[in-house]
Amino acid sequence: xxxxxxxxxxxxxxxxxxxxxxxxxxxxxxxxxxxxxxxxxxxxxxxxxxxxxxxxxxxxxxxxxxxxxxxxxxxxxxxxxxxxxxxxxxxxxxxxxxxxxxxxxxxxxxxxxxxxxxxxxxxxxxxxxxxxxxxxxxxxxxxxxxxxxxxxxxxxxxxxxxxxxxxxxxxxxxxxxxxxxxxxxxxxxxxxxxxxxxxxxxxxxxxxxxxxxxxxxxxxxxxxxxxxxxxxxxxxxxxxxxxxxxxxxxxxxxxxxxxxxxxxxxxxxxxxxxxxxxxxxxxxxxxxxxxxxxxxxxxxxxxxxxxxxxxxxxxxxxxxxxxxxxxxxxxxxxxxxxxxxxxx
Amino acid sequence: xxxxxxxxxxxxxxxxxxxxxxxxxxxxxxxxxxxxxxxxxxxxxxxxxxxxxxxxxxxxxxxxxxxxxxxxxxxxxxxxxxxxxxxxxxxxxxxxxxxxxxxxxxxxxxxxxxxxxxxxxxxxxxxxxxxxxxxxxxxxxxxxxxxxxxxxxxxxxxxxxxxxxxxxxxxxxxxxxxxxxxxxxxxxxxxxxxxxxxxxxxxxxxxxxxxxxxxxxxxxxxxxxxxxxxxxxxxxxxxxxxxxxxxxxxxxxxxxxxxxxxxxxxxxxxxxxxxxxxxxxxxxxxxxxxxxxxxxxxxxxxxxxxxxxxxxxxxxxxxxxxxxxxxxxxxxxxx
Numbered sequence: 184x185x186x187x188x189x190x191x192x193x194x195x196x197x198x199x200x201x202x203x204x205x206x207x208x209x210x211x212x213x214x215x216x217x218x219x220x221x222x223x224x225x226x227x228x229x230x231x232x233x234x235x236x237x238x239x240x241x242x243x244x245x246x247x248x249x250x251x252x253x254x255x256x257x258x259x260x261x262x263x264x265x266x267x268x269x270x271x272x273x274x275x276x277x278x279x280x281x282x283x284x285x286x287x288x289x290x291x292x293x294x295x296x297x298x299x300x301x302x303x304x305x306x307x308x309x310x311x312x313x314x315x316x317x318x319x320x321x322x323x324x325x326x327x328x329x330x331x332x333x334x335x336x337x338x339x340x341x342x343x344x345x346x347x348x349x350x351x352x353x354x355x356x357x358x359x360x361x362x363x364x365x366x367x368x369x370x371x372x373x374x375x376x377x378x379x380x381x382x383x384x385x386x387x388x389x390x391x392x393x394x395x396x397x398x399x400x401x402x403x404x405x406x407x408x409x410x411x412x413x414x415x416x417x418x419x420x421x422x423x424x425x426x427x428x429x430x431x432x433x434x435x436x437x438x439x440x441x442x443x444x445x446x447x448x449x450x451x452x453x454x455x456x457x458x459x460x461x462x463x464x465x466x467x468x469x470x471x472x473x474x475x476x477x478x479x480x481x482x483x484x485x486x487x488x489x490x491x492x493x494x495x496x497x498x499x500x501x502x503x504x505x506x507x508x509x510x511x512x513x514x515x516x517x518x519x520x521x522x523x524x525x526x527x
Numbered sequence: 528x529x530x531x532x533x534x535x536x537x538x539x540x541x542x543x544x545x546x547x548x549x550x551x552x553x554x555x556x557x558x559x560x561x562x563x564x565x566x567x568x569x570x571x572x573x574x575x576x577x578x579x580x581x582x583x584x585x586x587x588x589x590x591x592x593x594x595x596x597x598x599x600x601x602x603x604x605x606x607x608x609x610x611x612x613x614x615x616x617x618x619x620x621x622x623x624x625x626x627x628x629x630x631x632x633x634x635x636x637x638x639x640x641x642x643x644x645x646x647x648x649x650x651x652x653x654x655x656x657x658x659x660x661x662x663x664x665x666x667x668x669x670x671x672x673x674x675x676x677x678x679x680x681x682x683x684x685x686x687x688x689x690x691x692x693x694x695x696x697x698x699x700x701x702x703x704x705x706x707x708x709x710x711x712x713x714x715x716x717x718x719x720x721x722x723x724x725x726x727x728x729x730x731x732x733x734x735x736x737x738x739x740x741x742x743x744x745x746x747x748x749x750x751x752x753x754x755x756x757x758x759x760x761x762x763x764x765x766x767x768x769x770x771x772x773x774x775x776x777x778x779x780x781x782x783x784x785x786x787x788x789x790x791x792x793x794x795x796x797x798x799x800x801x802x803x804x805x806x807x808x809x810x811x812x813x814x815x816x817x818x819x820x821x822x823x824x825x826x827x828x829x830x831x832x833x834x835x836x837x838x839x840x841x842x843x844x845x846x847x848x849x850x851x852x853x854x855x856x857x858x859x860x861x862x
Contacts, residue, residue, distance in 0.1 A: 360801070362803050366830070369822050467819070489698050493703075504688070
């Protein structure tokens with residue numbers, strides 16, 4: 184397989200940039216010193232949508248990392264006192280007027296209001312929900328892409344029986360719908376760990392594992408295809424002739440050439456995992472300790488609350504939609520920037 | 528052709544066997560004690576050492592292969608299940624007895640199938656009804672403003688998580704604006720409650736599922752059409768002076784539809800196996816809704832049965848897709 188037949192996401196043909204004008208001009212000299220990744224970054228920086236999305240993602244990352252200091256700054260916390268201090272039991276458990284919307288004016292004590300029935304502060308729960316969402320999505324993406332890269336590398340490079348067996352597993356996992364698998368595993372994991380002391384930590388770790396176990400196949404396929412074309416290249420053959428051990432060829436020679444497909448597969452995974460984390464929590468089979476956007480949505484989507492207090496639903500909803508949307512569009516822009524063939 | 532079908536059927540049976548084993552083992556070794564939920568339920572959470580009685584009568588102290596044998600036998604000829612001191616008759620195909628209702632799981636599963644299948648068939652119909660024509664239209668106007676607007680707006684819609692899209696549709700149309708057509712979502716039997724109740728109960732779910740899913744089909748169809756329309760035989764057809772309609776629909780669309788039909792088959796199978804978010808949000812009491820309830824009620828036999836049912840539906844639909852594909856594209860079965 185030559186570079187031309189390799190998938191559209193190869194870095195191999197980046198050198199065919201049609202920007203070569205006069206080799207003596209000032210511009211040509213500047214371009215000649217750029218690495219493929221720097222070219223891609225330059226393209227990203229020129230893409231207005233990508234820059235905007237990157238800023239939105241950055242905002243969420245800041246919220247997640249500094250959830251503690253930010254909530255201190257506003258004087259809110261996850262600890263809630265007596266619920267009856269905040270909510271009006273006679274009025275469907277909606278917040279009291281002095282707690283802000285929907286019945287009262289805006290107050291700095293609770294900038295985003297308090298939750299009905301429990302009286303939890305929405306801002307604090309939103310910030311920590313953002314942290315949970317991003318932590319789970321990022322760790323699952325790292326875990327899944329590691330598994331995918333290793334399996335794709337081994338399967339593509341060794342070929343033969345190993346490739347057949349691994350490809351069978353890739354295809355088998357691809358046919359399992361994630362939601363059904365999660366729904367089946369949820370009660371089993373619950374029955375195994377529900378008596379344990381740190382149940383909520385175990386719950387998050389198993390959620391990460393489940394996301395990763397059903398999320399690695401795309402990466403593995405992509406990497407396998409790439410490796411199939413890379414392993415016939417001269418530099419790999421040279422390494423073989425020199426007697427380099429296979430593991431060294433895999434991780435020192437091939438892996439650096441796979442940067443683009445790995446970045447692409449992570450950019451595909453992150454928005455999917457953020458959406459799934461909230462979705463599972465919404466179904467009641469993900470995080471169940473209350474600190475999750477999905478659970479806020481589940482609570483807020485009760486018709487009684489939604490009629491009188493739609494802001495309560497919009498807060499986590501905007502969080503999930505803005506994060507998933509900007510991660511998706513950013514991922515799209517990254518794919519375009521890394522792909523020399525697309526021109527917008 | 529016949530040999531190919533037989534080969535695929537045999538591999539399908541093999542996969543079903545393996546999957547049933549995997550699910551059985553998962554529910555056997557997964558929970559710390561599989562009898563705990565029923566014991567907690569029957570003793571109002573004061574299970575203590577009565578767990579041994581439950582484990583013994585449910586057969587959890589026997590070797591796993593022996594119990595798997597009994598399970599398989601139950602599926603084919605039925606069996607009598609004992610829980611503590613009560614016997615439950617479970618006729619073939621026996622998938623266990625629900626911990627909550629003490630009824631055979633199969634009976635309730637059969638009752639829930641029409642709801643899920645109605646959602647799946649209606650949604651999938653809208654996928655194709657909207658997806659394919661819009662995709663063809665976009666491909667014909669490739670590069671124009673209409674095409675660009677369609678592609679980017681569909682990219683935008685499909686970037687939003689499906690369940691939030693469906694949830695907002697339901698909340699605004701049913702709760703806030705109280706549109707009469709959508710006032711009562713859910714599954715109503717077309718025979719008992721009349722076809723209109725059935726239609727209006729499911730309409731919103733179909734629309735949400737259809738609009739969201741058709742964006743994907745527009746993308747597929749557009750891609751396949753663009754490729755098909757750049758083939759040499761299209762140029763030949765044009766140079767012969769054939770009318771545009773014939774070129775696009777007869778020569779182009781026929782070639783472009785093969786991959787779309789394959790993807791559609793797989794998606795349709797997945798929908799039949801369970802439309803969990805749709806059923807949860809629109810309160811349609813199908814298989815997905817039921818198994819969610821079972822998860823919350825720690826009703827392990829129900830979850831196990833729905834998992835097995837979904838897996839079998841998926842395997843059968845994938846098998847059918849393979850066979851249909853081999854009819855549509857004869858190159859497949861030769862390789």
